Amino acid sequence: MTTVLVVDDQPLQRYGFRMLLDSVPGTEVVGEAAHGTEAVRKAAELRPDVVLMDVRMPGMDGIEATRRIVATGGRSRVLVLTTFDLDEYVHAALRAGASGFLLKDARPEELLAGIRAVAAGDAVIAPALTRRLLREFARLVPVGGDGSEGDPRLGALTDREREILVAIGRGWTNSEIAARFVLSESTVKTHVGRVLAKIGARDRIQAVIFAYDHGLARPQAG
Amino acid sequence: MTTVLVVDDQPLQRYGFRMLLDSVPGTEVVGEAAHGTEAVRKAAELRPDVVLMDVRMPGMDGIEATRRIVATGGRSRVLVLTTFDLDEYVHAALRAGASGFLLKDARPEELLAGIRAVAAGDAVIAPALTRRLLREFARLVPVGGDGSEGDPRLGALTDREREILVAIGRGWTNSEIAARFVLSESTVKTHVGRVLAKIGARDRIQAVIFAYDHGLARPQAG
DNA sequence: CGGGTCGTAGTACCCCGGTACCACCCGCCG
DNA sequence: CGGCGGGTGGTACCGGGGTACTACGACCCG
Known part of the structure; x- marks a missing residue:
C-alpha cells in the first residue's frame, strides 16, 4: 500500500x-x-x-x-x-x-x-x-572525455566484457546478469573470469571497486 | 496514425x-x-x-x-x-x-x-x-546540497561496524580483515553479518557499493 | 543488583563465485 | 581456404562467504 x-x-x-x-x-x-x-x-x-x-x-x-x-x-x-x-x-x-x-x-x-x-x-x-x-x-553535459581515459586495462576489454563489468559494478549476481542479458550462467562466468583477468582483479569485489574508480559505476541508491 | x-x-x-x-x-x-x-x-x-x-x-x-x-x-x-x-x-x-x-x-x-x-x-x-x-x-545546475547525507542506516552502525564496512569497501577478504584488525575470522564474520543486516545489503558486494555511494570508500590508486 | 549494548569467538551448514578446461559457431581477414 | 578473435555454452571442483545459533566478558546505566 x-x-x-x-x-x-x-x-x-x-x-x-x-x-x-x-x-x-x-x-x-x-x-x-x-x-x-x-x-x-x-x-x-x-x-x-x-x-x-x-x-x-x-x-x-x-x-x-x-x-x-x-x-x-x-x-x-x-x-x-x-x-x-x-x-x-x-x-x-x-x-x-x-x-x-x-x-x-x-x-x-x-x-x-x-x-x-x-x-x-x-x-x-x-x-x-x-x-x-x-x-x-x-x-550541459560535456562532449566525450569524462576523465575515465588512460587506463589501458579498460581498452583491453571487449564491448561485451565492459557491459559485464558494469553489471558487476551494479552488484548483480551471475544469475541476475544471465537473466538480464539472456545468457546462460556458464557464459556469464566465462565473461566474468575474463574481465577479472584483464583488469587484474582477484574477485568481483575488486572488480566493483575498479568500476567505481574508473567511472563505470554510478551511485544508485535504492 | x-x-x-x-x-x-x-x-x-x-x-x-x-x-x-x-x-x-x-x-x-x-x-x-x-x-x-x-x-x-x-x-x-x-x-x-x-x-x-x-x-x-x-x-x-x-x-x-x-x-x-x-x-x-x-x-x-x-x-x-x-x-x-x-x-x-x-x-x-x-x-x-x-x-x-x-x-x-x-x-x-x-x-x-x-x-x-x-x-x-x-x-x-x-x-x-x-x-x-x-x-x-x-x-550540473548550480547550488544545492545534494541530499546524499544523513542516511539513517549509517547511524545505526556501531564504530566497529563502520570500520568493518570501510574494510569491506577496500575489497579486503574476511581473513585479511581479521589479520589487519587482529581478530579471529569468526569475529569478522559476525561483524560483517551485522553490517549487511543493518544496511540492508544481501552480500559484501552490495556493501561495497553502499560504501562508495555514501562516501565511506575512496578511489585508491593501484 | 539486573538488563542492555558491544565486541569477541565458536560450530555447523550450504551456496555462490572463481578456476580449469573444453567445445562450438560466427564473422573477418590474410 | 585456414586461422583467429569474440561470444556462447558446458562440466567438474573447491574454497570463501553468508547464515543460524550460541556464548561470554566488559561496560554502562537505572
Missing part, C-alpha cells in the same frame, strides 16, 4: 486527488495539507510514501516545503504537481530534491503511474517538460 | 514490437531495419513519425544511426530502446538527438505511451533512468 499526503491550497483540488487515489487499490491518501508549513508538519507526522505537492500556495510554497521535507532524511518522496510548466519551477523543484514533476493536465493514469514510480524510488518528469530538460542536459 | 520504423538486429524482437504496435489502433509499423545503415536508409525513405531504435547492433550502432537520422532534419523522432541502462548510452543517445530513452523491460503500455509522447513532439525517459539523470542535472 502506497500512502500519499496531498498538498494543495484548493480544497476542491485535494478532494479530486483523494477521490482518484482512494478509488484504486494500492494507494491511500493518509492526509491533506493546505500550505507548505502544514505539509512539512504532516509529512514528519504521517511519514507518507509520497507527497503530492502543489507549487503555488499562500505562505510557504511547495518548493520550500519540498526542500524541508527532503532535508529531514525521511523516506517520503515528493512529487511536484503544478499547472504551470515554468522552467524556473522545474529547476527549483529538482534542486529542492523532488523526485518528480508533473503537470495538472496529466491524465489520471499518468498521475497514478507517476506516484507508483516515485514510491518505487524512481523519478518522473512530464513528457512536455522532459523535452526541454533533455535539451538543457545535452548542452 | 503514427507510423513507426522498428530497428533491432534480432528478428524476434522486431516481430514482438510489430505485433504489439499493430495490435493497437493509432500506430502502425511501416518498416523494419536490422542495423544502423539500413535504419538510416529506411528512415529517409519511409519518413516514419517515430523510429524505435535499439542501441546494440552489429555494424553501425543505434547511437550513430540516431545522429544521422536527426541530422537529416526530417520530422522523424528517435526513441532509443535498449536492455541496458548504461549511463554512457543514455548520454550519447541524448547528445545524438534522441527524443527518448526507454528500457526493454518496460511494460507494453509504457512503450505505447512513450511512442505517443515522442510522436507528439514530447520526450520520455525511463523512470529508472530519470532518477539518475535528475541527480546529475541537479549537480
Whole structure:
C-alpha cells in the first residue's frame, strides 16, 4: 500500500486527488495539507510514501516545503504537481530534491503511474517538460572525455566484457546478469573470469571497486 | 496514425514490437531495419513519425544511426530502446538527438505511451533512468546540497561496524580483515553479518557499493 | 543488583563465485 | 581456404562467504 499526503491550497483540488487515489487499490491518501508549513508538519507526522505537492500556495510554497521535507532524511518522496510548466519551477523543484514533476493536465493514469514510480524510488518528469530538460542536459553535459581515459586495462576489454563489468559494478549476481542479458550462467562466468583477468582483479569485489574508480559505476541508491 | 520504423538486429524482437504496435489502433509499423545503415536508409525513405531504435547492433550502432537520422532534419523522432541502462548510452543517445530513452523491460503500455509522447513532439525517459539523470542535472545546475547525507542506516552502525564496512569497501577478504584488525575470522564474520543486516545489503558486494555511494570508500590508486 | 549494548569467538551448514578446461559457431581477414 | 578473435555454452571442483545459533566478558546505566 502506497500512502500519499496531498498538498494543495484548493480544497476542491485535494478532494479530486483523494477521490482518484482512494478509488484504486494500492494507494491511500493518509492526509491533506493546505500550505507548505502544514505539509512539512504532516509529512514528519504521517511519514507518507509520497507527497503530492502543489507549487503555488499562500505562505510557504511547495518548493520550500519540498526542500524541508527532503532535508529531514525521511523516506517520503515528493512529487511536484503544478499547472504551470515554468522552467524556473522545474529547476527549483529538482534542486529542492523532488523526485518528480508533473503537470495538472496529466491524465489520471499518468498521475497514478507517476506516484507508483516515485514510491518505487524512481523519478518522473512530464513528457512536455522532459523535452526541454533533455535539451538543457545535452548542452550541459560535456562532449566525450569524462576523465575515465588512460587506463589501458579498460581498452583491453571487449564491448561485451565492459557491459559485464558494469553489471558487476551494479552488484548483480551471475544469475541476475544471465537473466538480464539472456545468457546462460556458464557464459556469464566465462565473461566474468575474463574481465577479472584483464583488469587484474582477484574477485568481483575488486572488480566493483575498479568500476567505481574508473567511472563505470554510478551511485544508485535504492 | 503514427507510423513507426522498428530497428533491432534480432528478428524476434522486431516481430514482438510489430505485433504489439499493430495490435493497437493509432500506430502502425511501416518498416523494419536490422542495423544502423539500413535504419538510416529506411528512415529517409519511409519518413516514419517515430523510429524505435535499439542501441546494440552489429555494424553501425543505434547511437550513430540516431545522429544521422536527426541530422537529416526530417520530422522523424528517435526513441532509443535498449536492455541496458548504461549511463554512457543514455548520454550519447541524448547528445545524438534522441527524443527518448526507454528500457526493454518496460511494460507494453509504457512503450505505447512513450511512442505517443515522442510522436507528439514530447520526450520520455525511463523512470529508472530519470532518477539518475535528475541527480546529475541537479549537480550540473548550480547550488544545492545534494541530499546524499544523513542516511539513517549509517547511524545505526556501531564504530566497529563502520570500520568493518570501510574494510569491506577496500575489497579486503574476511581473513585479511581479521589479520589487519587482529581478530579471529569468526569475529569478522559476525561483524560483517551485522553490517549487511543493518544496511540492508544481501552480500559484501552490495556493501561495497553502499560504501562508495555514501562516501565511506575512496578511489585508491593501484 | 539486573538488563542492555558491544565486541569477541565458536560450530555447523550450504551456496555462490572463481578456476580449469573444453567445445562450438560466427564473422573477418590474410 | 585456414586461422583467429569474440561470444556462447558446458562440466567438474573447491574454497570463501553468508547464515543460524550460541556464548561470554566488559561496560554502562537505572
